[in-house]
Amino acid sequence: MFKKILIANRGEIAVRIIKACQELGVKTVAIYSDVDKNAPHVMIADEAVPLGDPTPIESYLNIPKIIEIAKERDVEAIHPGYGFLAENPDFAEACKTAGITFIGPTAKVISLMGDKIAAKKTMENAGVPVIPGYHGPKQDTESLVKEGEKIGFPLLVKAAAGGGGKGMRIVHSIDELPDAIESAKRESKSSFGDDTVFLEKYLDKPRHIEFQVLADNHGHTIHLFERECSIQRRHQKIIEETPSPVMTPELREKMGEAAVRAAEAVGYTNAGTVEFMVDGNLNFYFMEMNTRLQVEHPITEFTTGVDLVKWQIKIASDQELTLKQDQLIQRGHAIECRIYAEDPSNGFLPSTGTLRRVEEPSGPNIRVDSGITSNLEVTPYYDPLLSKLIVAAENRNEAIDKMIWALSHYVVMGVTTNIPFLKKVLEHEEFRKGNITTHFIDNYFKEWLTRKHGLPVDAIIALAVYDAMHPRKQEVVRYKEADPHSPWRYVGRWRIGGEIE
Missing domain, CATH: 3.30.1490.20 (ATP-grasp fold, A domain)
Structure with missing residues (x-):
């Protein structure tokens, strides 16, 4: 087992990885940009090293700087989390060159599965159905x-x-x-x-269903069942659950076998996710493979009892998988909601500001994976994900009820969040019935997707007068967005409340 691991990430996933390391008795090194100096992951790590400039390309995407820190701190392995450098083959190769273990698959596999065309050809050759x-x-x-x-x-x-x-x-x-x-x-x-x-x-009534896989360095590959990820906005997941309400034992067996076959076809090691599209007739097709830990991994942990992050670390340290496919079972039902600092009623535009108050729900089988605390600043530099709320219950209806209760008791003040929107989705009759597709939000929540046309003139004047009477020092943000998936790249020309005419 490793003695010290650097976590090349921030937010809730960095906290999650650090806690897993602590349980394994492994020392941790956190890295942080200037705007993250008071973030939870910095506070709980054994060591914390500043990156400086908060722009992603100068901080969490800065491969030479991260490798240099790892060497200086005598780190044996680096966990990339998700996002940032997690699926960057150059980073995995840089770790290998530096004699540091990358906690994930090889650079070659990351590169292959990152090329959607090459990946689909590989899957076809392996007998995995493709669209x-x-x-x-x-x-x-x-x-x-x-x-x-x-x-x-x-x-x-x-x-x-x-x-x-x-x-x-x-x-x-x-x-x-x-x-x-x-x-x-x-x-x-x-x-x-x-x-x-x-x-x-383009498939009829498409569902997005993925399978979690684990593979060690000794030829053992297993799947840990499915996750239903069809509730999406801007093609990005916001609610995930397991088991899928459409799944049958026969379909689960076929898709699980296909997921394992896909992983074995590329010589995959560590944790990964094989993503499928499922049509209205329950035909399934390979879509892509995510060569990292998924945001939604906690629902699999809830229903299987398997700690995926610990297994990532164990596999990277060359331990053999002791989990056997025929011994794995699912218990109950789990749902995850992603809590974003964004305004669903205004085109899901990100929201920034100081978190004046944060109160998390608590109770039996309620879990919050969080990267925030009260008084923390939410900036435009990074993805607006604040935390993940996960619940588990004996069945799907009880899990939905529990999640609605938990969302109702989740307090985040200081920025606009998607909590009310998530509740509306869960309360929808068709969601309760399990009649969901990737078009669910477009079909049933079109009114939420339309940007508002600005504040009333009186309100704008009042704000201008208030600003004139309360001068304040403003920070000049030197911002260069390097994350291609960041919503801040695509908000266009906008002002408070709406788009410039």
Whole structure:
């Protein structure tokens, strides 16, 4: 077992990893930017080292600086968490070169699964079902349009290097396709530095269902069942649950076997997630593999009793998996809600400010994975995820009721959060019935997705008068967003309450 691990992340996931290390008796090193100096992960680590400039490229994405800190602190391993450098093959390779263990798969595997086209070809060769589409080398618009005609409509144009919904377009007719291809290419080039796209058949009543896998360095690979992740906004998950309300024992067995086959096909090691799309007829298709710990891993921990973060560390230290597939079972039902500093009634725009008061719900089978405390500043530098609220109960209906209660008792003052919106989703009749798809929010909450048209003139005048009477020193934010999935990159030209005309 390692003696000291550096956590190359921040927020709730850094706290989660540090606590797992503490239980294993492993010393921890936290890193932090200037705006995170009072963050919880800094407070609970054995050691904490400043990164300085809070811009992601100068802090949590700064590979040379992080490797240098790891060497100075005699670190044996680095845990990347999720986001930032977690799926960066250059970082994994830099760790290897420095003689430091990267807690995750190899750089080669990360690179392979990060290329959506190469990953799908690999899965096809392994006998894993993939969505019908075009993943070939022809990238000119004319050729792609011809391939789109063969697939049929509706279809998806997707960025090969994409994620988080960036570089993705839904196309309903041949007339829309050329513009959609060119638009997706431009966004993909801007976000990922690569304008390669591919085409896929758009599925009827699509569900996003993923399978958790664990694989050691000794040839053992298992799955830990599914997670239903269909409730999404901007193609990003906000509510996850397990078991999936649509799952049958037969489908679970088939999808679990496919997930293990996918992991084995690329020589995967450590924790990973194989993501599938499931259509209205319960046909399933490989979508992608996330080569890291997932945000929603706690619901799997609740229903299986397996600590995934500890197993990540054990596998990275070359311990053999003692978990056997036929001995794993699910107990009860678990739901996770992601608590974001954002305004659902205003296009889910991020919200910043000082957290004046934070009170977490507590009770049997209620868990809060949090990276916040009262008086902490929420800045525009990073993803607006504040915490994750997870509950477990004997069955799905009781889990929904428990989550609604927990959300009602979660107090976050100082910024706008999505807590009221999450409650509305859980209270919806179709959610209660389990009739959910990736279109759920678009179908039932369209009124929440429309940006408001600004504050009343009287309110704006009042704010201007207040500011004039209460001068204050303002901090100049030197901000260069490097995270391609950050919502701050895509808010456009906006003012308080709405978009500039």
